[in-house]
Structures are given as structure tokens and as C-alpha cells.
Amino acid sequence: MLRIHNSLAREKQAFTPIEPGKVRMYVCGLTVYDYFHIGNARTLTVFDMVYRWLTAAGYQVKYVRNITDVDDKIIDRANKNGEPIEALTSRMVAAMHEDCDRLLMLRPSAEPRATQHIDNMLGLIGDLVTNGKAYPASNGDVYYAVREFPGYGKLSGKSIDDLRAGERVAVDGHKRDPLDFVLWKAAKPQEPHWCSHYGEGRPGWHIECSAMSRAELGETLDIHGGGWDLQFPHHENEIAQSEGASGKPFVNYWMHAAFLNMDNEKMSKSLGNVFTTRAVLDKLDPVQGGEAVRFFLLRGHYRSEINYTWDILQDARGALVSLYTALRDVPPAEFELDWTEPYAKRFFDAMCDDFNTPMAFAVLFELRNEINRTRDAKLSALLCALGGTLGFLQADPAAFVQGEAAGDEAAEIDALIAARNEAKKAKNFAEADRIRDEIKARGIVLEDGAGGTTWRRA
Ligand SMILES: [Zn+2]
The missing domain is CATH 3.40.50.620 (HUPs)
Structure with missing residues (x-):
């Protein structure tokens, strides 16, 4: 009801x-x-x-x-x-x-x-x-x-x-x-x-x-x-x-x-703290930004005032990334949403109590902890489905988690590969192996070919 x-x-x-x-x-x-x-x-x-x-x-x-x-x-x-x-x-x-x-x-x-x-x-x-x-x-x-x-x-x-x-x-x-x-x-x-x-x-x-x-x-x-x-x-x-x-x-x-x-002040033209939504989105990572802002906007109850600061927005983004990380690490199983399942029922009851999103989100974070502990693919599917009812967690988890880091990381990996090639040229094989292991630890596979070294994600 x-x-x-x-x-x-x-x-x-x-x-x-x-x-x-x-x-x-x-x-x-x-x-x-x-x-x-x-x-x-x-x-x-x-x-x-x-x-x-x-x-x-x-x-x-x-x-x-x-x-x-x-x-x-x-x-x-x-x-x-x-x-x-x-x-x-x-x-x-x-x-x-x-x-x-x-x-x-x-x-x-x-x-x-x-x-x-x-x-x-x-x-x-x-x-x-x-x-x-x-x-x-x-x-x-x-x-x-x-x-x-x-x-x-x-x-x-x-x-x-x-x-x-x-x-x-x-x-x-x-x-x-x-x-x-x-x-x-x-x-x-x-x-x-x-x-x-x-x-x-x-x-x-x-x-x-x-x-x-x-x-x-x-x-x-x-x-x-x-x-x-x-x-x-x-x-x-x-x-x-x-x-x-x-x-x-x-x-x-x-x-x-x-x-x-805005930072505990009313938004007003005279205070100069009126930000357009697109200006906020444009400052954020293009993969994560929209959903992160959505998450920030719905994290408080709709009848409570919420406060915008850059740090609070980043905190919301980090929380959302942690949900996606659980989905990336434990890919969801085939599944049909059953509202009598205990986590689902609590989510449902929270939302039916005047759209209590803070309570509903708390259920999502409990589920994340449980997924990280048990590696249960059914719970992962449940998290994805519950988030989906409110427009969350429907992106590809690996791509979402990489987000803006993907671009920066690519540059870092290229720099590491160049350093490894330098070490090899200088016959410093210990250093070359150390760099190869560092790259491997990031989940990157190196492929040495005739045209040089390329890489892909494992
Ligand atoms: Zn009207």
C-alpha cells in the first residue's frame, strides 16, 4: 500500500x-x-x-x-x-x-x-x-x-x-x-x-x-x-x-x-550561486556524471532540503561507483525480481512510504556489502534490478567504474610501456620485469609484436 x-x-x-x-x-x-x-x-x-x-x-x-x-x-x-x-x-x-x-x-x-x-x-x-x-x-x-x-x-x-x-x-x-x-x-x-x-x-x-x-x-x-x-x-x-x-x-x-x-545558502542570482545543470554535468566525467548527479539529487528525501557542494557531489559519485564495482566484480545472474525477497521487500516498503529514497538506498548499500562478502550472483542481479526501478545501475559496470580514469589510465599505461622499453634497451631486465608486473597488477595484458608493444584489459 x-x-x-x-x-x-x-x-x-x-x-x-x-x-x-x-x-x-x-x-x-x-x-x-x-x-x-x-x-x-x-x-x-x-x-x-x-x-x-x-x-x-x-x-x-x-x-x-x-x-x-x-x-x-x-x-x-x-x-x-x-x-x-x-x-x-x-x-x-x-x-x-x-x-x-x-x-x-x-x-x-x-x-x-x-x-x-x-x-x-x-x-x-x-x-x-x-x-x-x-x-x-x-x-x-x-x-x-x-x-x-x-x-x-x-x-x-x-x-x-x-x-x-x-x-x-x-x-x-x-x-x-x-x-x-x-x-x-x-x-x-x-x-x-x-x-x-x-x-x-x-x-x-x-x-x-x-x-x-x-x-x-x-x-x-x-x-x-x-x-x-x-x-x-x-x-x-x-x-x-x-x-x-x-x-x-x-x-x-x-x-x-x-x-x-548551494553550500548552505539559498540559490539566488544576487549571490551568484545559480549553476546550470549542464555546467555541473560538464565538469563531471561524461560516463559517470549524469547518473552521479541523479544519485546526489535523490539521495535525500524529496521533502527535505538538500545541500550542493562539489565535495558532496563527489561523495555521491563515489558511493554510486561502489555499487557498480560490486556489479563488475560479481556479474549478475539470470534473475526475476521477486518483491517478497527480504531485501526487495524492504526496498519496496521504503519506496511505498512516501517515496523514502534514503531508506531504499540504504538497502542497496547493504546489498553491496553482502555481494562483496558472498560473491552471490543472484544478489548482484537483485541490486541491479532494484536500482533499475529508479533509473540506476543500468550501464556497463566495467565501463562505468573506469569512467574518466579510463582516459588518464591509458596515458599512464602508455608511459609505463615506454619506460619498460627503455629499461629493456638498457639491458636492465629486472626493472623491465618490475614494470611488466606493475602493468599486470592493473589488469592489463601486454602483447609484444613486430610493430611494438600493445595492451588490452584482461
Ligand atoms: Zn503549474
């Missing part, structure tokens, strides 16, 4: 999907104006883990993650670059896919783009205006009237009056209440815009998720996920829009991934 911490209920609850055996999951995706940073990578990887685990646990999952391809940041960046916004966004979508692939994420079942759902957004806005939850203002904007939605604040746990006192809300003469938020923005010159009943304009950010989740998954979702910082106002506004229009519950289980901090 799977239990999920529901941010709306503020407790762990037994997971019961709307349709038995099926899960409708929506996650707020990226705004594609730049490469995504390592904090975004955490949220994306957490929900990839959730998607993989739900699938491994036997659910048929429809996983929808949207792409925001029109907003202020995109318009500003495209103007700065002097390129059309479609050129910028298609480049950034391609880059997003490359970086997600490097982190071994599965593609979602659907990745709807905001600009492809303008009609759905206008349909939803129309429903809200008709039932009195939204109003067109004299400036051509359409606003959501938060006072007309009694549940406003239930996710963030604040009343409208608390929110008004606590948030810096801009006074805007066109709004009835300062907390009212924009659903449709009147067109400004030089900005992308679409025709509507309210005049030319473009959608606000919040409406896209309500419209795209309704189009892709229906009025009620099983799981809605996103970063912790999206709870307010974005998810609060999504609830107001979706429930305000349908009169039905929007989401049964809200999940939020906690922050990633």
Missing part, C-alpha cells in the same frame, strides 16, 4: 487513485528561456523518480509536464537576443531534453506547450467569467476574483486577510482586490498576442496549468507536483481556477519537492 504526503492535508495518506490501477499525474514544468539550473533539476528528477516508482509498483501512469513557452522572461530574453520567441523556445526545449536525458529521466507521457493550448485557456477563462469568479477589467485584462472562491488559501494554509497582510501586493486600480490575479493580459506592442473575446492579449501564467491539466487529464487529478516555492501563489491559484470552474476537487494528492541549497 502506497502512502503519499499530501501537502493539502499536511499528512501522509494512503494513496487511492480515481481509477483503479491508473494514475493521472501533472507536474509544473519549466519556463524555457534559458538552460535549467540544478535546483530545477532536483524537482524534475524527483518527479521522474515518482513516475518510475508508480510504474514499478504496477500503476499505469499518465504523466503530464507542461512547458511554459510564452511569458515575460521569454519575451525579454528573445528581445535581448534579437530573435523570435519561437527560435529561443525551441532551442531551449531541445536543450532541456538533452539535459534531462543526461540525468536519465524518462520523457513524460505528454509535454503540452502553453502556446498550443490558448483556446483551452480562453475556454476556462470564459467558464470563470460566466459563473462570476472572474471579470474583465476596463484595461483589457481579465482577473480572477479571489473573494468569490471560498477555499482560497487552503493549500498555503492562509486566509485571504493573512495573505493581504503578509504579501507585498501591488496596488492596481483595475483589480477589485489586490490579491486578484491576472488570467488574460491585454496585448502590449511588440509582444506575442492572440485574439479573444476580451480583445487581443496573452494568457497569465497560472491559467495554463489549469487548462492543460484539464485538457490532458480531466477535471480531477490524482497527483499534482511541483517545487515547494510553487505552493503560493501558483498552486493556490490553480486550485481557485480549476475548482472555481468545475465545482469538483482539482487534485487528490499535492506533492512538493523541497529546495536544493
Whole structure:
């Protein structure tokens, strides 16, 4: 039985999907104006883990993650670059896919783009205006009237009056209440815009998720996920829009991934500690890097903040290499995963307890120790299969363990061979034999031929 911490209920609850055996999951995706940073990578990887685990646990999952391809940041960046916004966004979508692939994420079942759902957004806005939850203002904007939605604040746990006192809300003469938020923005010159009943304009950010989740998954979702910082106002506004229009519950289980901090500080532009995921990956070994970062991102529980430093990342890489080393030394036997096996059962129970990856990973390390002690090929197969449910341990173990060392080591071996040839020329046979033994100890076989000495791994 799977239990999920529901941010709306503020407790762990037994997971019961709307349709038995099926899960409708929506996650707020990226705004594609730049490469995504390592904090975004955490949220994306957490929900990839959730998607993989739900699938491994036997659910048929429809996983929808949207792409925001029109907003202020995109318009500003495209103007700065002097390129059309479609050129910028298609480049950034391609880059997003490359970086997600490097982190071994599965593609979602659907990745709807905001600009492809303008009609759905206008349909939803129309429903809200008709039932009195939204109003067109004299400036051509359409606003959501938060006072007309009694549940406003239930996710963030604040009343409208608390929110008004606590948030810096801009006074805007066109709004009835300062907390009212924009659903449709009147067109400004030089900005992308679409025709509507309210005049030319473009959608606000919040409406896209309500419209795209309704189009892709229906009025009620099983799981809605996103970063912790999206709870307010974005998810609060999504609830107001979706429930305000349908009169039905929007989401049964809200999940939020906690922050990633940079060396114990919040990631922020002003501190200069915002690293793009690709910059981090490019500093790492190309064989090990993606999986190592993935391992680092999932090693902490998704509801706990995690800390990024280069040393912590290297430590995670080393831990992952130790799992692969066990697989290299004891090649997995033919095998079928049986969840009643004691290690497998503990892994399963940990993952079904609100996706407790730290506990599940602890089982993997116990298994590694047991493999190293017993050389049992069945346990090796079990380690590989359990890791595989979360997207780990599927590379060739020998190649993974060699990783970046492979290139450096090759140069070292070539240098040793040259030194051995020098020793032979000088008739220092003891030294030549010593070097040959040193090379042999590295698992390298030398082959002396007419064209000189070549080597291969034993
Ligand atoms: Zn969203």
C-alpha cells in the first residue's frame, strides 16, 4: 500500500487513485528561456523518480509536464537576443531534453506547450467569467476574483486577510482586490498576442496549468507536483481556477519537492550561486556524471532540503561507483525480481512510504556489502534490478567504474610501456620485469609484436 504526503492535508495518506490501477499525474514544468539550473533539476528528477516508482509498483501512469513557452522572461530574453520567441523556445526545449536525458529521466507521457493550448485557456477563462469568479477589467485584462472562491488559501494554509497582510501586493486600480490575479493580459506592442473575446492579449501564467491539466487529464487529478516555492501563489491559484470552474476537487494528492541549497545558502542570482545543470554535468566525467548527479539529487528525501557542494557531489559519485564495482566484480545472474525477497521487500516498503529514497538506498548499500562478502550472483542481479526501478545501475559496470580514469589510465599505461622499453634497451631486465608486473597488477595484458608493444584489459 502506497502512502503519499499530501501537502493539502499536511499528512501522509494512503494513496487511492480515481481509477483503479491508473494514475493521472501533472507536474509544473519549466519556463524555457534559458538552460535549467540544478535546483530545477532536483524537482524534475524527483518527479521522474515518482513516475518510475508508480510504474514499478504496477500503476499505469499518465504523466503530464507542461512547458511554459510564452511569458515575460521569454519575451525579454528573445528581445535581448534579437530573435523570435519561437527560435529561443525551441532551442531551449531541445536543450532541456538533452539535459534531462543526461540525468536519465524518462520523457513524460505528454509535454503540452502553453502556446498550443490558448483556446483551452480562453475556454476556462470564459467558464470563470460566466459563473462570476472572474471579470474583465476596463484595461483589457481579465482577473480572477479571489473573494468569490471560498477555499482560497487552503493549500498555503492562509486566509485571504493573512495573505493581504503578509504579501507585498501591488496596488492596481483595475483589480477589485489586490490579491486578484491576472488570467488574460491585454496585448502590449511588440509582444506575442492572440485574439479573444476580451480583445487581443496573452494568457497569465497560472491559467495554463489549469487548462492543460484539464485538457490532458480531466477535471480531477490524482497527483499534482511541483517545487515547494510553487505552493503560493501558483498552486493556490490553480486550485481557485480549476475548482472555481468545475465545482469538483482539482487534485487528490499535492506533492512538493523541497529546495536544493548551494553550500548552505539559498540559490539566488544576487549571490551568484545559480549553476546550470549542464555546467555541473560538464565538469563531471561524461560516463559517470549524469547518473552521479541523479544519485546526489535523490539521495535525500524529496521533502527535505538538500545541500550542493562539489565535495558532496563527489561523495555521491563515489558511493554510486561502489555499487557498480560490486556489479563488475560479481556479474549478475539470470534473475526475476521477486518483491517478497527480504531485501526487495524492504526496498519496496521504503519506496511505498512516501517515496523514502534514503531508506531504499540504504538497502542497496547493504546489498553491496553482502555481494562483496558472498560473491552471490543472484544478489548482484537483485541490486541491479532494484536500482533499475529508479533509473540506476543500468550501464556497463566495467565501463562505468573506469569512467574518466579510463582516459588518464591509458596515458599512464602508455608511459609505463615506454619506460619498460627503455629499461629493456638498457639491458636492465629486472626493472623491465618490475614494470611488466606493475602493468599486470592493473589488469592489463601486454602483447609484444613486430610493430611494438600493445595492451588490452584482461
Ligand atoms: Zn503549474
